Amino acid sequence: MKLNKVLVVAMVMLIGVAALGAPIKVALVAPFTGLGSILGDYIKMGAQLALEEINAAGGVNGDKLEMIVYDDAANPSTAANVIRRALFQDNVVAVFGPNMSSSVIGVHQLAQQAKVPMLVGATSPSFRYSVIPNDFLFRLRADDKVKVIQLVKYAVEVLGIEKPGIIYGSTDYCIAALEVAKEEFPKYGIEIVAMEQIKEGDKDATGQLLKLKNAGFDGLIGLTHESEAAVSVNQLRQLQIDVPIIGFSAWGVPAFTDLAPEAAVGVYSVQGFNPVDPDPAVQAFVEAYKARWDGKEPSDPAQAYYDGMYLLADALRNVGTDGTKLAEYLANEARIVGVQGELKCDEHHNFTNVCLISQFDGKDWQIITKLY
């Protein structure tokens, strides 16, 4: 009898201790296989670095954070499956990702159903809060609309482009950017002289570039993915058409400059992140990231999810693990300083609008201006 009592007390204590020390589970949904697999690594390494730092500093009110990683293969239906598992079987308190806009649009309602905040790094303006009013959906970096607005402003005000010619791709990413550019240029009283499409995978842009030239363009606005950016600038140089070039975010990454190292010299781009940014917060992040991940350099999604983990930890500290309270806190009260500067939820449910205008010098992207 006595022994039984002791056992019961011991078990109750054990369960209590286990409950006290039970880690707070968060989900990370990103592509690790399929076409977007490179992004998954950046995202995971950024988020995990923040998580390890937070846990090393004592966790959240004494509890450790635990991250469960799911592979969505950059595919909306796979994303829906893994997010269902995360929300309804693994009972996570928050979901990071998915990182593809099409996946976010496909799965955000699950977060609403489960009343669990979903923090994403996808950048399409098509799920801004004004378009999709989901109280549980938040974005961790500047969206594409912000970036194109800044690109157009710089093209007109600084580069003095008066007859812009646009080359654009055929995916959502490119078309959404094109729509913003079509809205923005007329605001400066400027007409786009020609808009030419280069399909993903195309390796010849001669026809498009000649058309832009014949339309009398005095600046190339590039709204394509990385490979097509490389094809376009290579051929522009070959045809010796000498105009300033300013490209969208895919034009400001090594995946583009590695493919066209010579032709890309002098190209301007709007970026979300730049590892040579002298901002102390960015440098501290870059150093910590490199130290943790064998000298690998971080990228835009890495910093976004790194910041996201700190935002969530702040919310958990203040309101606990209830999803609705977390979402309310994130929307109205959360305010921290992260790698991307001050993070605060705006009316679009974006935590930041930070972007940089940079120019490629043959080796690095030199920052010209940083905009918040």
Place this chain on the structure above:
Amino acid sequence: MLQDILQNIVSGASIGATYGLVGLGVVFLWLTISRINFANISSAMLGAYLFYSFYTQLNLGFFISFVLSIGVIALYGLGLRVFIYEPIRKRGGGRLEFVVATLMLCTFWLNLIIVVYGALPKPFPPVFGGSNDFISLGGIRIPSLYLNIYLVIAILMVFIYFILNKTLIGKSFRAAAQNREAAALMGIDVKVTTSLSFIMATVVVGIAGILLAPIYFVSLELGGGSIGVKGFASAVLGGLTNPYGTILGGISLGLLENFSTLYISSTYRDIISFSVLVAVLILKPSGIFNWKRKKI
């Protein structure tokens, strides 16, 4: 204006020649064993990635890297016969089964490459000159890279012509393609000719892959992008049997694309060019560039 048109002709013909080069692999296998390999384009991707590994990652130098890549591709071609073609044939499978098997093989290779190398395109080492080098002919600019492609196409044309028409091997190829059993009865070692067919078809496309990598980058587009479809289109324009017609078919397709862009619309380019292709096929299914259908 005239200069624009000429520039457009040069660029269109050049990119079109790359389609034709890929189409040669299709034609070669059809000519010799009457099979369509839907994983034809995978050999180009494998060639490019192998060369990239040997040259850039292992620093083996151009010549060794090239020979090793082509050697591996040749073994792969042999593997195609031993592990896919023969088992299907022995179990009573025909052309359709081979098509389906190779279609799946194409997806297999794409995914294997994603796992091993990742999905990001990689820059190809400038072994054929820089990506911006060009020669200028009266104001028309031809990228230097394309000169290599023209040269290799010319060599391959002569080689294929010679093999098929002037050697005993060529005769045995054609005999085996027409009637496998009869050819075997006549003392032709059908196994050897079939192996050679596979090896040559994959090697041609593997070489094409290495040549095209500076243009297409070391990327998945070389193994699953539109170039595979356009390679097939070129081969069909050549009636699947005419190597020269295939190159011409590719060039016409490239020209059609570039002129649709210049004079109609870049957005509708593929719609226009593929409509024309379908129309041409309906009007002349044996291939418009197939002037000698029976015999090369």
